[in-house]
Amino acid sequence: MGKSSTRSSTNDQTSYEAKGNFMPINLGCDPQHQKTLSDLFSAATATHEIRDTSLDNSYLWPEEEKILKSASQKRRWDFVTGRKCAHVAMATLGIDPAPVLIGDRNEPVWPDGLVGSITHTSNYAAAAIAHKSKILSLGLDAEPNEPLPHKVLSRISDTEEFNWVQNTKGKEIAHPGKLLFSAKEATYKAWNSVTKEWLGFRDAHVSFHLENQTFTVSINKASSIKTLSGTFGIAQDLILTAIEIPVS
Incomplete structure (x- = not known):
């Protein structure tokens, strides 16, 4: 893909990983079932994750930087880290990194031929990207591994889901309500x-x-898509959920 501005992408992923902020996060309900972010998707999807509070908008393309003119500090961190993850994931796919702009609902607008998903929470951000010829859509969500308020659980769950959370809490999973919330966020994306x-x-x-x-x-609800399949991983402080819809 062509670039509208001059930026060097040579060894881009390696140079940022050298900072020590891109170490894979182990995910698993127990030590026998550890996963990393890339394990949540098929080989057709490239992923990248980051924990770095020092990133600033110097990492952005000019087209992306314009979006942040009046953004708060938190919004800037979310945007910069999410885009940085997206750029590195593109490089992993063998594609020259390109700007990821925003749509009418602040959703990422991917370069032609790509699909993807970005997530960020606290000091963690991640992105997943694939070729549209192989993957129809992606949904990725990260949430703090902490309790979901009871009022929120009541609002987002049906009776069966609510009962599952109550019966599972503190047993197999510490905070199943937050896992449910995350899965629904990934579903929406x-x-x-x-x-x-x-x-x-x-x-x-x-x-x-x-x-x-x-x-x-x-x-x-009425839709051509009636069923989706997803995966999840749980770290000490983080819950990740992922959905990948393959091209049929």
């Missing part, structure tokens, strides 16, 4: 990228399969 339609929390029913750290989503 993957869904909206294809349909461009709104999907409410209760329009998606999530069933978890803890033995292999996967989940299934049933869409409860």
Whole structure:
């Protein structure tokens, strides 16, 4: 892909990893089932993650930097780290990094021929990217591994999901409510990228399969997409959920 501005991308990924801020985060409900971010997707998807509070907008393309003119400090960190992850993931796919702009709902607008998803929370950010010829859509979400407020759980869950959270809490998973919330966020990202339609929390029913750290989503509204499959990983301070919709 062509560049509208001059930037050097040679060995870009290596130079940033040398800072020590790109170490893979181990994810797993127990030590016997450890995963990393890349394990949540197929080989067709490139991923990158970062924990770095020192990044600034000097890492952005000029087109991206314009978006941050009036942004808060938190918004700047989210945007810069998310785009940096996206740029490195593009390089992993063998593509020259290019600007990732925003759409009408602040969603990422990917360069032609690519699909992707960006997430950020606290001091963590990550991106997943794939060729549109291989993957129809991606959904990636990160959340702090902490309790979900009861009021929020009641709002986002149906009866079956609510009961699952109550029965699982503190046993197999410390904070299943937050896992449910994250899975629904990843679902919305993957869904909206294809349909461009709104999907409410209760329009998606999530069933978890803890033995292999996967989940299934049933869409409860008229759509060409009725079922989605996802994976998840849990670190000490982080929950990650991922959905990949392959090209049929």
